[in-house]
Amino acid sequence: AIPEEMDLYQxxxxxxxFQIGVVAEAVQTEHVGANAxxxxxxxxxxxEAGNRTINVTADNLDEALASGASHIILDESVKGETxxxxxxxxxxxIDANGTNxxxxxxxxxxxxxxxxxxxxxxxxxxxLNGAKPGSSVTVKDSKLLSNAGTGSAAIIAGPNxxxxxxxxxxxxxxxxxxxxxxxxxxxxxxxxxxxxxxGSWAIQINNAVNGDLLIDGCTFxxxxxxxxxxxxxxxxxxxTNNTMIGCKGHDGAGVTALVCSTSAKYSPLVADGTIxxxxxxxxxxxxxx
Numbered sequence: 015a016i017p018e019e020m021d022l023y024q025x026x027x028x029x030x031x032f033q034i035g036v037v038a039e040a041v042q043t044e045h046v047g048a049n050a051x052x053x054x055x056x057x058x059x060x061x062e063a064g065n066r067t068i069n070v071t072a073d074n075l076d077e078a079l080a081s082g083a084s085h086i087i088l089d090e091s092v093k094g095e096t097x098x099x100x101x102x103x104x105x106x107x108i109d110a111n112g113t114n115x116x117x118x119x120x121x122x123x124x125x126x127x128x129x130x131x132x133x134x135x136x137x138x139x140x141x142l143n144g145a146k147p148g149s150s151v152t153v154k155d156s157k158l159l160s161n162a163g164t165g166s167a168a169i170i171a172g173p174n175x176x177x178x179x180x181x182x183x184x185x186x187x188x189x190x191x192x193x194x195x196x197x198x199x200x201x202x203x204x205x206x207x208x209x210x211x212x213g214s215w216a217i218q219i220n221n222a223v224n225g226d227l228l229i230d231g232c233t234f235x236x237x238x239x240x241x242x243x244x245x246x247x248x249x250x251x252x253x254t255n256n257t258m259i260g261c262k263g264h265d266g267a268g269v270t271a272l273v274c275s276t277s278a279k280y281s282p283l284v285a286d287g288t289i290x291x292x293x294x295x296x297x298x299x300x301x302x303x
Contacts, residue, residue, distance in 0.1 A: 201225025
């Protein structure tokens with residue numbers, strides 16, 4: 015307590031001075047949310063908590079990436095946007111927040127995860143054929159829609175990028191692909207994903223897979239073909255624990271065309287390393303290449 019008789023000059027002479035702490039309690043009545051993050055998000059503020067940045071728009075995504083944040087959540091305002099990742103980035107997860115944003119990678123994207131994309135607009139949800147050498151991108155926990163037309167795919171792979179697809183639902187329409195590239199691609203890993211209603215190959219690489227190929231735990235329902243790698247796999251090729259339902263075999267060639275290395279003769283898949291087929295079913299029956 016401060017004595018009533020103490021005057022300004024006496025207080026100024028006190029050794030070390032003194033401080034008065036004031037504690038106030040307030041209730042926010044506007045721009046409220048279930049928690050502080052949601053409350054600030056409603057007024058368009060980016061909130062950084064450790065390495066997590068939320069409510070990032072297309073305009074300030076580059077700034078958030080440059081800050082070194084390891085987990086970025088996009089604002090809902092990015093709906094329908096095409097976002098180009100041109101700068102060199104690494105070790106970051108970009109959460110699309112359930113919107114139909116599309117990503118184009120033109121820089122080095124090393125250990126970059128793109129997740130929670132829900133595309134209701136058909137087209138290339140993720141395009142990697144412009145990525146620079148040293149890139150590795152994972153697309154996970156997303157629902158993607160392929161456009162109709164030759165060469166159209168939900169994911170365009172790239173020769174300079176290792177691609178991993180995890181727990182995705184990829185739906186086609188017309189003559190479409192799930193994963194496609196007009197040339198080679200880097201190592202390719204596809205796990206626990208579904209490919210439905212593709213009028214062409216669910217996965218087609220028109221040259222080589224320059225690394226290991228792993229297709230595991232996936233469901234292919236009514237595609238015209240499951241997998242085509244024109245120039246084979248430069249590492250190990252593993253096709254395991256996959257379920258194929260109503261697959262036609264491309265151009266009427268039957269089951270021998272479900273997995274192949276050439277379009278003319280539908281030769282079996284070839285690889286420089288070990289080829290493994292195990293645990294696959296075709297219309298409920300055991301299937302081996």
